[in-house]
Amino acid sequence: MYEIVKAHALSEAVFEMWIRAPQVARNAQAGQFCIIHPDGAGERVPLTISGTEGDLIRISFMAIGTTTKLLATLSAGDCLRDVVGPLGMPSDIAKGPETVVIVGGGVGVACTPIIAQAAKDAGNYVIGIIGARNKSLLILEDEMREICDELFVTTDDGSYGIKGFASGPLQTLCESGRKIDKVWIIGPGMMMKVTSGVTKPYGIKTYVSLNPVMVDGTGMCGSCRVVVGGEMKFACVDGPEFDAHLVDWDDLLARQRMYLAEEKESVAYHEE
Ligand code: FES
Known part of the structure; x- marks a missing residue:
């Protein structure tokens, strides 16, 4: 226990x-x-x-x-x-000095401090971007502020920080011409798909942490399969982090929705 x-x-x-x-x-x-x-x-x-x-x-x-x-x-x-x-595999954090950007959206922000801290401990310059739908849903701002060299905060409705999505400050950083070596994006599937589109034209290595359905977590059941670079991978043993620009997002998003009806039925059953 x-x-x-x-x-x-x-x-x-x-x-x-x-x-x-x-x-x-x-x-x-x-x-x-x-x-x-x-x-x-x-x-x-x-x-x-x-x-x-x-x-x-x-x-x-x-x-x-x-x-x-x-x-x-x-x-x-x-x-x-x-x-x-x-x-799963650990994040691909290189010994610095590199400039890395860690982007978190919604509950995905919860996973950003551990990566930011590891990147910082390896001697990198760390820029954080965290976002939520509104101020009351924003989490771990103080922790990220303490770790990161710079932190941008966004809310979709503008109730706190910069109004808009976390992709906004990332776009601004990319357009500024500042040297960015790696980007991590963690959040809901659609947010990772859209946000990783920002770094693609700039050729910046970008990782996302995928969250498909999993059962055993050890590469045996096949439920967590994702398509990356045209190849089938198992998120539990090959990931969960993958090159965002190689992920087949349509396949991932469709697979994440596969059991929605059963999930709703289960929640309703247990709330009766
Ligand atoms: Fe079963 Fe990945 S969870 S193979």
Whole structure:
């Protein structure tokens, strides 16, 4: 059993937990994920490891499905049945000095500090861009401000920071002619598709963290397959980070919608 040591809401939609999982914490690197199985009965949920501290790992999630809604009801002192990880490949962070831009949108912002910190620790100049639909949904601004050399904040409705999407400051940076070596974009599929389109004309190496449906997380079931550069890859073992400019976004977005009806039915059933 894996004890939840701290649990709290980061916004009305996003929750954060610190879980005692010594083996996972000891080996986890930026960009990797774990699979949580809260009670041994429901689905297994892949979640990015968004931080580590001693024996603890941090996970962040949006409570939108049956299992994440269950997770959101748990608090410090409760236990999870299984936490498997670290899974997947670490982020491709080079020794600096490089200039890297880390872009997060919505719940994806939760995964940006660990990459930003790893890039910073490797001697890179780190520019952060974080965005949300509105001010109340913006998370981890203070943490990102502390790590990054520069931070831009956007809200879709202009209630805080720069009005518009996170792609706006990225576009401005690209147009400014500043040297940018690598970009990471983490957020909902459509946001990553659109935002990575900004860097493509400039030939800037851009990574996205893909989040297809996963079951085993070890390359055996095939449920997480994605098409990258015309080749089939398994996000759980070949990723989850891939070259954004090679991802077949239409295929990914279609696969993410495959079980929407079943997910809605399950949520409705458990709320009855
Ligand atoms: Fe089964 Fe990736 S989750 S192969």
